[in-house]
Amino acid sequence: MISIDDCLALDAADPLAPMQAEFVSPVTGRIYLDGNSMGAMPRGAPARMTRALIDEWSVERRHAWHSADWLDAPQRIGAAFAALLGAAPDELIAVDNTTLNLHRLLHYGLDLARADARRSTIVFEREGFPTDCHVVQGAVHHGAGRWQARSIGTQDDLDAALRDDVAMVLLSHADYRTSDRWDMASVNARVHARGARVLWDLSHTAGVVPIELSACRADFAVACSYKYLSCGPGAPALAYIRRDLQNRAWPAIPGWLGHADRMNFVNDYQPALGLLSLITGTMPVLQDVVADCAAQIWSRADPGYVFAKHRSLSDTLGALLREQCAEFGVEQVSPAAHDRQGGHIAFRCPGAGATCEALLADGVVGSFRQPDVIRFGLAPLTVSHADLWHAVSRLRGILRDERWREPRFQQVSV
Ligand SMILES: Cc1ncc(COP(=O)(O)O)c(C=O)c1O
Incomplete structure (x- = not known):
């Protein structure tokens, strides 16, 4: 006992x-015991938030974009989680929420597959977290017949679903109810052998179990940051694109802060290099400030x-x-x-x-x-x-x- x-x-x-x-x-x-829903608040968050409101917003006003490094927060927060997720610092960025990142990375992967007309199918888990299903259903709905979905019920169904028509697979690394986890390296290898790519939802594994995104050649991943990562309610979620897959397609949501020449106000869109192109418009600075507090703690763990x-x-x-x-x-x-x-x-x-x-x-x-x-x-x-x-x-x-x-x-x- x-x-x-x-x-x-x-x-x-x-x-x-x-x-x-x-x-x-x-x-x-x-x-x-609900870190899987909402992580604990970093002790330094209120003081850091007060500084952001008083010293930075009230006093510095727009100069704080640079003097307080507001503008670089998405890359800085992403990089702080690189070791935890087995990625290189420039393979992670913190933007928007998990759902939006699933949406934009699924579309990025579909764009890479678009040239091969045979590849029209997105494989997903029908008992997965609702938003994962909705993102796939949204891609089919807006795809004007170009994409179709194939659902699997259990892990044992994956290989049969991996036919030559598959473009993308979207999987939750661990199930939100049972916690049952996929073997990421094995899945990546099996999907790649069929010429498709995988998008992982790491919401129930990031910050708790070993993840080696680069070493097991994961293509794309997103992670919710308000759960185990303690980045705060509404915190920017993490998005990962393996380095050799970056700069190969336009982001699904182009915007001025993701432009290659963002401060020169060029109207013809040219994506910024790397994950910067995933930034759309002005980032949620106050959320970033809180997320930064957690990121700094994690970078020391x-x-x-x-x-x-x-x-x-x-x-x-x-x-x-x-x-x-x-x-x-x-x-x-x-x-x-x-x-x-x-x-x-x-x-x-x-x-x-x-x-x-x-x-x-x-x-x-x-x-x-x-x-x-x-x-x-x-x-x-x-x-x-x-x-x-x-x-x-x-x-x-x-x-x-x-x-x-x-x-x-x-x-x-x-
Ligand atoms: C597996 C999984 N994916 C996505 C989400 C949704 O994240 P967000 O609200 O950041 O879009 C959740 C939220 O609980 C989740 O459990």
């Missing part, structure tokens, strides 16, 4: 433990420690759920093997929605997903082993006393 002392010993030996203080701590007694901590948290949670809650019907849904997991651990339990509400009332913030799973997000920079021990003990109490059956927990809010 794993005791609280075992967990405290693991935390005492954790090389990332000092970084926890760089984020705002939860109010006393609360345990946030050793990725090896981050991934090791996630493995340790995952093993600890799996064991605690088995030891303390299996007798009440709790069963882990996420794969136990580290190389098959994304960032969160999902488990089935009696009355999952109501149980999630009862956990919230007890100070444990997880998330419920239909039909019957609770997800605990294991953010390596902010979650401790002791947090998991306390969370699972509270879960055990709720299940043992059947408190989740109380009428006040039957209205499910998440």
